[in-house]
Amino acid sequence: MKPEHPIFPGVPLVESPIFSAEIDRMQLDDREKEIAIALNRDGYVVIDFPDPDLDGRIDRIRADLAPQLGIDDSDHSSIKQGGIGRIQDAWKTQPDVKAIAANPVILDLLSRLYGRSAFPFQTLNFPVGTQQDLHTDSVHFSSVPPRFMCGVWLAMEDIHDDAGPLNYVPGSHKWPMMDNCMIGRRGADSRPESAQLPFHDAWAALISVQNAPTERFLARKGQALIWCANLLHGGSVQTDPRRTRWSQVTHYYFDDCVYYTPAHSDEYLGRLDLRQIVSIADMTSKPNIYQGAAVSDPKSVRPPLRNALPHRLRRGITGLISRITGG
Numbered sequence: 001m002k003p004e005h006p007i008f009p010g011v012p013l014v015e016s017p018i019f020s021a022e023i024d025r026m027q028l029d030d031r032e033k034e035i036a037i038a039l040n041r042d043g044y045v046v047i048d049f050p051d052p053d054l055d056g057r058i059d060r061i062r063a064d065l066a067p068q069l070g071i072d073d074s075d076h077s078s079i080k081q082g083g084i085g086r087i088q089d090a091w092k093t094q095p096d097v098k099a100i101a102a103n104p105v106i107l108d109l110l111s112r113l114y115g116r117s118a119f120p121f122q123t124l125n126f127p128v129g130t131q132q133d134l135h136t137d138s139v140h141f142s143s144v145p146p147r148f149m150c151g152v153w154l155a156m157e158d159i160h161d162d163a164g165p166l167n168y169v170p171g172s173h174k175w176p177m178m179d180n181c182m183i184g185r186r187g188a189d190s191r192p193e194s195a196q197l198p199f200h201d202a203w204a205a206l207i208s209v210q211n212a213p214t215e216r217f218l219a220r221k222g223q224a225l226i227w228c229a230n231l232l233h234g235g236s237v238q239t240d241p242r243r244t245r246w247s248q249v250t251h252y253y254f255d256d257c258v259y260y261t262p263a264h265s266d267e268y269l270g271r272l273d274l275r276q277i278v279s280i281a282d283m284t285s286k287p288n289i290y291q292g293a294a295v296s297d298p299k300s301v302r303p304p305l306r307n308a309l310p311h312r313l314r315r316g317i318t319g320l321i322s323r324i325t326g327g
């Protein structure tokens, strides 16, 4: 097999159905091979975040964001839960958030693990646990081909068991990827309050039938966890509301894909709610690309309006037009 001709170019190398044959083409050293094997097997892997300036960055981020989040970071007895809880895309104003998101070692590693160039497109900074139900990120932001998306969760302090640690279901990335059709709903034109809520019953059923355990990440400050697009993860219950759980999540996409929001799409009808993505690393726009060609107009992947109209309405309009035109 020549490296320039992968058998499955439309599947991330690290999630390839022939992973054991692909691992040698990924140009990984021994430590990186262990990372790849864990990610392939478990859907997540823990690493030490590769940044010599990390402690300083964390101090500055916490100092900058705590007032915006209404948190008194120095007062250990104050209640931390119940506030804003998160800041999305703080990279726009906070250079250390951006530096963490665009860490070149992480970008290089992800690019070799996935076989396409990685770029960050969204950051989330949390001062406390999210207490979010288990979900996959692939229902929030997906790609064509699928699975070219991942998250990197960075612990910005030692995480206490009472602070609502990140949790996840090892191996769940190998379960079916959820889409609207599987759970009997239409996505296009819908605007559900939550992208993930419609899928909760289905995930709960999978977890129950698989009898799959949930694990918690009692991270040390500076550890990071990479998760695959289809890994079930969330935030466990925070039992001590006075604790912080400072963390940053960066979400990554990969070059030459179509980027879309599955919750509002019907893939099998070609109706994709396309995203206009910009790389946080260099501010370049990332065009939606399918098999090397740009998909520039979101409408070009929707069926004609005529087919979207209910049959009776269509018949009525057709009749009206033929009466007017005499046709």
Ligand SMILES: O=C(O)CCC(=O)C(=O)O
Pocket: 124, 126, 129, 130, 131, 132, 137, 151, 153, 165, 166, 167, 233, 234, 235, 236, 247, 249
């Ligand atoms: O930090 C957490 O509790 C989960 C965050 C998460 O699900 C995400 O950012 O995708």
Ligand SMILES: [Fe+2]
Pocket: 135, 136, 137, 233
């Ligand atoms: Fe998530």
